[in-house]
Amino acid sequence: MDMQIDKPQKRDKNVWCCGIDGIPSPRFFKALSDPTRLNIMLYLAGLREPRTVSQVAENFPIDLSVVSRHLSALKEAGALLSEKTGKEVLYTVDYVFLAEMFKGMAEAMESCCPSSQE
């Protein structure tokens, strides 16, 4: 009489950590999960100035079209800002967005931290 249910479904109540509303989507992390893409982001972060697709591509040993796609993906994820001037497209790091994002994660983790309470 032990009928096997597909999944026991004795789930925990999902009390997400504190204010974990500002948690980034997996897509955000996915954008930074590729080595080339992460390096492109860090490269732009270090420059502190906009760069065109071609300029960025000069600094990476991959095809320009691939760089274009990476930049586009990073922008989609919110990590970069872009501005079109003439036939060129300028990309910059969205420092504010990234800082907020990471700060939110850090605070969520700290307020979750069992040692930080009681």
Next chain:
Amino acid sequence: MDMQIDKPQKRDKNVWCCGIDGIPSPRFFKALSDPTRLNIMLYLAGLREPRTVSQVAENFPIDLSVVSRHLSALKEAGALLSEKTGKEVLYTVDYVFLAEMFKGMAEAMESCCPSSQE
């Protein structure tokens, strides 16, 4: 006479942003880039208590073996801690590591932010 070099190699000097030493590897972001894996991490973060592989698996509609792999990957990335007790393996969120990681990223971005200086 315009010999085509493979790549112009007129690279920028890579002045990485400020103290961007503590930048996580792509593998760290990759660990959080999968929806299921991110949810598992957040699930454990919200509980604030260790859970076994089976207990975690009860809360996700995927095979237990897959959950086992995800937990292992998250541990490899530094996001989780594990402890073996008897035949069970307990996983917990490494709050300290994650908080440090995200705080470091946030600070790096803030100190990079052009508007925050000069």
Next chain:
DNA sequence: TATCTATTTGCATATCCATGCAAATATTAT
């Protein structure tokens, strides 16, 4: 218009990876 430059997009390919299932391993209990 025609041409040149910058960027994007379509397509093919090779690799990576999440998943499920089955078998193996580890640990405890009988």
Next chain:
DNA sequence: ATAATATTTGCATGGATATGCAAATAGATA
């Protein structure tokens, strides 16, 4: 030793994706 439970691992597979090349598009210039 045998059995039962918890976890890991081997293997196959379908789907995602990073990459390169070529063509298309957008914009500036002659």
